[in-house]
Amino acid sequence: MSYVQVTAAQLRTYFYEQVSGNTAFFRTDEVDRILRESFRFYNCLTGYWRDRVDMGFTVAGQTWYTVPAGLTYIMRVEINQRQMDNTTLWDLDYGRPEWEDETAAAGAFPIMFAPAGSNLFALWPTPSSNTDSLFVEGVVPAPDPTAVPFINLGQSDLESILDYAEHLAQFKEGGEEFDASQLWFQDFLKKASSTNALLAHNSRWRKFMGLTDKPKRPLREAPEKVGPR
Amino acid sequence: MSVTDTDVIKDITYRVLENGDADATGTTLLTDMFTITGIVDSMNRVQQKFMIDTGMVLTRLGTSIPVTVGNGRYDLPTDNSAVVRVSYTDFQATTEVTRALTPTDTWELDTAINLWPSGADTPITWWQTTLAQQRLGIAPIPNNVGELNLLYVALAATLTGAGVNLSRRA
Numbered sequence A: 001m002s003y004v005q006v007t008a009a010q011l012r013t014y015f016y017e018q019v020s021g022n023t024a025f026f027r028t029d030e031v032d033r034i035l036r037e038s039f040r041f042y043n044c045l046t047g048y049w050r051d052r053v054d055m056g057f058t059v060a061g062q063t064w065y066t067v068p069a070g071l072t073y074i075m076r077v078e079i080n081q082r083q084m085d086n087t088t089l090w091d092l093d094y095g096r097p098e099w100e101d102e103t104a105a106a107g108a109f110p111i112m113f114a115p116a117g118s119n120l121f122a123l124w125p126t127p128s129s130n131t132d133s134l135f136v137e138g139v140v141p142a143p144d145p146t147a148v149p150f151i152n153l154g155q156s157d158l159e160s161i162l163d164y165a166e167h168l169a170q171f172k173e174g175g176e177e178f179d180a181s182q183l184w185f186q187d188f189l190k191k192a193s194s195t196n197a198l199l200a201h202n203s204r205w206r207k208f209m210g211l212t213d214k215p216k217r218p219l220r221e222a223p224e225k226v227g228p229r
Numbered sequence B: 001m002s003v004t005d006t007d008v009i010k011d012i013t014y015r016v017l018e019n020g021d022a023d024a025t026g027t028t029l030l031t032d033m034f035t036i037t038g039i040v041d042s043m044n045r046v047q048q049k050f051m052i053d054t055g056m057v058l059t060r061l062g063t064s065i066p067v068t069v070g071n072g073r074y075d076l077p078t079d080n081s082a083v084v085r086v087s088y089t090d091f092q093a094t095t096e097v098t099r100a101l102t103p104t105d106t107w108e109l110d111t112a113i114n115l116w117p118s119g120a121d122t123p124i125t126w127w128q129t130t131l132a133q134q135r136l137g138i139a140p141i142p143n144n145v146g147e148l149n150l151l152y153v154a155l156a157a158t159l160t161g162a163g164v165n166l167s168r169r170a
Helices: A008-018 A028-046 A089-095 A155-173 A175-195 A197-201 A203-208 B005-015 B036-054 B106-112
Strands: A004-006 A050-057 A064-066 A073-079 A112-116 A120-124 A133-139 A151-153 B065-067 B073-075 B080-090 B097-103 B125-127 B135-139 B146-154
Touching: A004 A008, A004 A155, A008 A028, A008 A155, A028 A155, A028 A175, A028 B005, A073 A112, A073 A120, A089 A112, A089 A120, A089 B097, A151 A155, A155 A175, A155 B005, A175 A197, A175 A203, A197 A203, B005 B036, B036 B080, B065 B073, B080 B135, B106 B125
Parallel strands: B097 B125
Antiparallel strands: A004 A151, A050 A133, A064 A120, A073 A133, A112 A120, B065 B146, B073 B135, B080 B097, B080 B146, B125 B135
């Protein structure tokens, strides 16, 4: 992955270039907010900014853990430097209804983690030791372009984010300008789905992109009619 | 990441062209087409709906709900907005057992388990269909003491327009 470094001033310049340099209609404070929202939305869709957090040690008998405050949501968990498989509460509840009671044998470790919302996760089986290290990797909040000296990101990511920023900004203009910006928004979503393939399976996303699995044919044949054909 | 209600009001102010020829303040609008109170009310509704629809931030009940023999209906915490998951810890089993309860409704119970309201056994399901608000039922009716452990969506923080953080993780 290659990166470019962009500053807040550069981002504003790029933004204004897309909206014909209209600095009166789009104030600096507003542009900063639009850029901030664009970065956040892109990060929500793609999980672009990530980090690894040391959670210390497991607690014997404790099944539920709180996701570290610095992470938006978790993607991967390691216990004693062994990766854990991910599962869901639904799978655990319906597959092993008494899973919360199952504790790892002495010397053994939990083998699965199940996220609950974005703020909790459960370990199965429950740890039996206070000395197993616990590391969590996940998505962190997108950087605020106005609060850091510069941001590292790929050139194509930058272009996508600016596409979305323009779409957001054009809401104010309304009319044809806003309609035209839907194309930028679709480009942005397309790029996001190339980074996060799960999006392409999302029905809302597919609907917005005009994609459908439904065959384009009438549900029933047209009735026969009397007369010339 | 923190987002305050004032931040959102400012964003909305720009989008609906209510900032005039100045930066949005978050406390005043250019015209009287919208009001700050109206915007805050709308934000509160949307925030609450978002929390319920996504289950993004879940709360584990700090003190479990005590279960008594013969009682199948219990009060939920006052800040409950939607129950996501219920598990039951049976204190009198040979070894204490915690079991996830599956959601159901009275139609299923009436149809599947004859005289379920009067029988007593280890609870395996939870339901709310015909109960008053902020109440939860478990079935079968418990024949042992125990406790209910809840995972639920709590009411969102009330936004006032005075810089309150939107609901987020602890």
